[in-house]
Amino acid sequence: MNDQQITTLFTDIGGVLLTNGWDRAARAEAAQRFHLDLVEVEERHHLTFDTYEVGKISLDEYLDRLVFYEERHFDRIEFKEFMFSKSLPYNDMIELICGLKKKYNLKVAVISNEGRELNQYRINTFRLNEFIDFFISSSFVHFRKPDADIFKVAIDISQSDISRSIYIDDRMLFVQIAEGLGVRGIYHTSYEDTKKKLEEFGLTY
Numbered sequence: 001m002n003d004q005q006i007t008t009l010f011t012d013i014g015g016v017l018l019t020n021g022w023d024r025a026a027r028a029e030a031a032q033r034f035h036l037d038l039v040e041v042e043e044r045h046h047l048t049f050d051t052y053e054v055g056k057i058s059l060d061e062y063l064d065r066l067v068f069y070e071e072r073h074f075d076r077i078e079f080k081e082f083m084f085s086k087s088l089p090y091n092d093m094i095e096l097i098c099g100l101k102k103k104y105n106l107k108v109a110v111i112s113n114e115g116r117e118l119n120q121y122r123i124n125t126f127r128l129n130e131f132i133d134f135f136i137s138s139s140f141v142h143f144r145k146p147d148a149d150i151f152k153v154a155i156d157i158s159q160s161d162i163s164r165s166i167y168i169d170d171r172m173l174f175v176q177i178a179e180g181l182g183v184r185g186i187y188h189t190s191y192e193d194t195k196k197k198l199e200e201f202g203l204t205y
Contacts, residue, residue, distance in 0.1 A: 006201050008107040008160035009097065010151075010178070013114065015170030016188050017097070018122055019088045026086040033082065034067075034074055041066065052115040055139035059117035083118070089126050092191045098131045099205045100198065109134035109158045111151060111167070113144045134158050145174045151181055166201060168194060 014020040027045060031038035044066050052062040060076070067079060101108050110132050112119070116139040123129055136154040138144035143153065155162055167178035168186045175185035186197045195205065 004164060004202075006104070006106065006164055006166055006184075006203055008109065008158055008165040009100065010109050010111050010154060010158075010160075010165060010167040010183065011097065012169040012171075012174070012188075013110055013112045013119075013122060013128070016168055016194075017090055017093055017128070018126060019086065019090070021087040021118060021122065022083055023086075026083070029086075030079070030082060034072070034079065036067065049115075050144065053113050053138045053144050054142050055116055056142075059115060062115065084121050084125075087118075087122050087125065090191070093194070094126070094131075096191065096195060096198075096205055100203050101131055103205065104203060106203075107134075107158055107160060108132050109136060109154055109160075111136045111145070111154045111169075113138045115139050145171075146177055148177055148181060151178055151183070155181070155183075166198070166203075 011017065027041055028038055030036065031041050048057070048062060048065045051057050052059065059080070063076060063079065068076060097108060100106055108131060110128070114122070114137050119137045119139055123135065134154070134157050136150060136157060138150065141150060141153050143150040162182040165183045166186060167175060167183045168188050169175050169178070170188045172187050175187045179185040184201065186194055188194045198205070
């Protein structure tokens with residue numbers, strides 16, 4: 001075994017393995033579908049979503065602040081179902097990570113900013129726990145990117161050699177923070193580009 005052979009893959013979920021889910025486009029679609037004021041939705045979202053992502057409030061509490069602070073013509077279940085429906089898989093990326101894990105016996109860990117209920121839905125629906133060994137989700141550990149502490153927690157939990165680890169994210173800032181801790185980074189822009197970059201690190205599929 002090459003001393004520098006990669007042993008651990010850290011990856012984001014949204015934008016890499018799955019769609020972002022509850023992102024700006026989804027909120028705009030929700031505002032149109034449920035006849036909400038998009039400007040107000042965005043303002044309320046940005047004021048409170050970080051609190052949800054770090055596990056300080058529940059999804060219901062977040063929705064109380066975002067939508068259900070007044071009487072609506074739709075119910076909470078209908079709105080949640082819409083939110084969950086915005087999560088879709090990037091099957092090529094999931095297949096790539098699964099294939100590399102099996103071929104090279106890699107540890108795979110997620111480092112993601114996700115609220116607990118949305119995160120749990122995504123893990124269960126797309127069976128992410130069948131190939132991901134550790135979930136360092138912001139709502140579980142109460143840190144969120146760009147706080148470097150969430151990366152440090154991930155390194156500690158996975159007991160990984162940072163010099164033999166890679167972090168994949170679709171946001172350059174987060175890749176750079178991981179690199180600042182000694183983890184090699186891949187800025188994800190497409191399946192083909194990330195596959196090529198992984199090959200450059202010796203991980204061929």
